[in-house]
Amino acid sequence: MDLFQLNELTDDMMNLCNNDFYNFLKNSLNKDLCELFRVQAIRHMTSLSSITIDQIIEILTLDIGDLNNLKKSLGFVTSDEKFHVRLDHRNLLERLLLLVKSKTNSSMKNSDLSNQYMKEQIHEKCLEMWRKTSNSSNVIECELRFSLLKEYSRSTSCNYIFVAEDATRSISCIDYDVQSNSFIGFSAPLVNGVPQSNFFRTEKFNVLKEWFDEADTSKFINLHMAKSLKSSAPSFILCAYGSNNKFEAIDVLRRWLYIYHESLIQGLRVIGFSTDGDSRYLRAMRLCSRFFVELPNSNLFKYNDQLDIKIPDKWSWFFMKQQQIFLFMQDPIHIATKIRNRLLSKLANLKMGDFSTGMKYLAELIETKSKIEHNLIKSDLSPKDRQSFASCLRISSELVLDLLNRNENAKELNLTENDIEKIINRAFESAKQYVAMVNMTQLLKNKDIYSLPELSQFIKTILSKASSKMVDYKEDDDSNYDSDDDEFKDNENGLATFDDEDQMLSSTFDEDEEREGNITANGLSNESQQNFKGCRIFNKINQQQINKYFRISVDSSVKYIHKHSACWLLSTSKNRLSSDRLECVKE
DNA sequence: CCCCGCAGCGTACATTAATA
DNA sequence: TATTAATGTACGCTGCGGGG
Incomplete structure (x- = not known):
């Protein structure tokens, strides 16, 4: 088989592995190159998509006795011990890798990832993660x-x-x-x-x-x-x-x-x-x-890169300032679960625009269509687990939205600027009705605050000057950083000096020492290293490890206790969450 | 045994009353 | 008028007991 005659690898070729793969290599390349792949333990055609020629032949540049024969047939070793692969071999390899790569690329485009390729990708990702965490x-x-x-x-x-x-x-x-x-x-x-x-x-x-x-x-x-x-x-x-x-x-x-x-x-x-x-x-x-x-x-704007938010002129009722440095939102997972709980609630009714939604459409979907079309399970529609984000994902998946859009009764809703204005105006009109009920209409008209823009302006003024305005005098300049820092450093030093070595032996912590004394006295027989219910106390430790240990004095002699053991010694109670919540945390 | 609702608690904040 | 104390509100967490 001539690789240079071949325009594209077939799917079967791409799935070759082990002996079939090596046979293919023998036919299309040659016996020696095939051996090279064996040596490198490359067993799948798909592995080739992520390998370079240099990676494959790198092993031949090393001084490995078992590979001497292979080296001779594949290339030359120059006097400075460098290995050079024969040009024809290199061309063959290049061609093969090119074919594999173009094939995997095209199959990726068709989103027809073979299982094998996926595995390779996952493997690669895992390696990458491992490298990152270990580095x-x-x-x-x-x-x-x-x-x-x-x-x-x-x-x-x-x-x-x-x-x-x-x-x-x-x-x-x-x-x-x-x-x-x-x-x-x-x-x-x-x-x-x-x-x-x-x-x-x-x-x-x-x-x-x-x-x-x-x-x-x-x-x-x-x-x-x-x-x-x-x-x-x-x-x-x-x-x-x-x-x-x-x-x-x-x-x-x-x-x-x-x-x-x-x-x-x-x-x-x-x-x-x-x-x-x-x-x-x-x-x-x-x-x-x-x-x-x-x-x-x-000064929030010292970097001068604030966001300028375009608020329509007509929105007199929108009180947010135009210049902001951040956007804020409640985290979307909370929002999604809340909307879902509302959607599935038997008591409340979730209205979106003029449409009243509810779980009946979703229930219908589950009844009438097969799971392969919507991927919903019945428990997605039971609001028992109020934190199930997985259900939110399934409910709001493209598949389900698609199916719902096909249903005439459950139309999709697009919220535009215009819609928002409508909602506000409608709310204002209904508020007017309540005002009429308590006979305040005339009063408001007299005060020139009966229309929406007028009222908005009025409210805004009141809010900004009244005591409802919050003033925070906390400083935010750099000098503050230092002073705070010092304060804490002092504190730390204070503790340290107070407990310096001389005082350690003094009467301030008598009680403590006695407890220590008891422990060693009980366990102390004749060995230098003592075990007392897992708490080990040493007479001597390696100087390199010294900062992992506390120096304590027991019976006026110096001993060492590992800091971890000290934690164990001092933890008297075990705090735990109630069992069901513990499970939540473990997740 | 698991899950849920309820009451109680702790924290921070908003508002109001009291005081200098 | 500005500051402080007291009161009320919201929210999340915990422990408990009932129901499946």
Whole structure:
């Protein structure tokens, strides 16, 4: 078979593997090249789509005794030990790879991915992920990974990102992280709304004990996700940390601004934020969008790259300011589940425009059509699981929408600017009726606030000057960053100096030492390394490992205890969520 | 055993009353 | 008039008990 005569590989050829594959290679290339593929353990035709010639022959450049014969028949070794493959062999390989690549490309276009190819792709992706996670250090609590974010956005070739944030309840548990040499599970203090990473780092056992007694443990996990605006892009974990849920709206705002600034330094523009409906988040949104709020001490527009939102002139009732730096939305998963719950609710009725929707159309669909057409299951229509986002996906899938559009009774609804105006006007008209009922019409007419624009202007004035306006004097300049920092550093040093080595032996922590003493006294027989119910205490440890251990004094001699063991020693109670919620968290 | 609704709690915020 | 204290609201989480 001559590859140069062949215009395209057939599907059968593409699916060749193992012996069939090698036979094909023997026929179309030659015996030696076939052997090369065997050596490289390439067993499938489809594997060739992602390989280059250099990768295949690279092995021959190495000094491997078993391959000497193969080397001789495929090329030459020059005096400087470099290997050169014979031109004819190279041409053959090039041709083969070209044919395979063009075939896989065309089959991709036909969206006719063979299973084999999919597997290869998944394999490739897994490898890529593995490389990424092994190269870059793992997520460190509190650390905002802006440099990785830059890498991520470059891979999606889009410089605009949307950031989401949410917190959820978790089991609190203190543990020691060897990599960062710090304790995790305490709730880190916020500076400018940003949690301090590696804040709980100490070499003193007593400091740790103090933290156990006084510091708050994290009862929540707060997670920041970023997503490139490119729709196909995956999402990216920006930051995760424990929190005790004690924070204010201004913390949120500052955190957002911090993320915005840092991203800008990396050349990325954060378009907006989305969170759930926690009142502090909502307040932060209000502060940031200056919705009847004043922030006299912060300048949101110092980078001069605000978004200009075009609000129609007629919309006198739309009070949002034109210039914004962020867009806000409740996170779409919440919205989707809420709409679904409403849609499936037996009591409430979801109206969209003039159309009243309901689950009857969907139920009809399930009854009349086969599952292959809509992919819905009956439980999708039972509102029992109110958080089932999978159901939302299925209900709103293209398949279902398509089928619904074909149904005359369930027409699609497109919301336009005009529709919104209509809705507002209708609401205003019905409000007028209520006003008429209480005989206020004349009064309003006299005061010149009976028409919509007039009333809007009136309300706007009232809202902006009245006490309903919120004023926040919290500062947002750079000098503030430093002062806050110092404050916390002082605090840290204060603790450290208070518990320095001399004091460790003093009477302040007698009680503590005695407990230690008991432990060792019970277990202490004659060995240098003691086991006491899994808590090991050493007389001596490797100097390289010294920062993983606490120096403690027992019976006036110095011993070492691993920081992890110290955590175990100090955790007295096991906090857990009730069982069903625990399962939710595990998910 | 699992799921759900209910009451209670904690947190932050908004509003109102009281005070300097 | 500006600040502080008290009260009320919203929301999410927890524990409990009932029902399937």
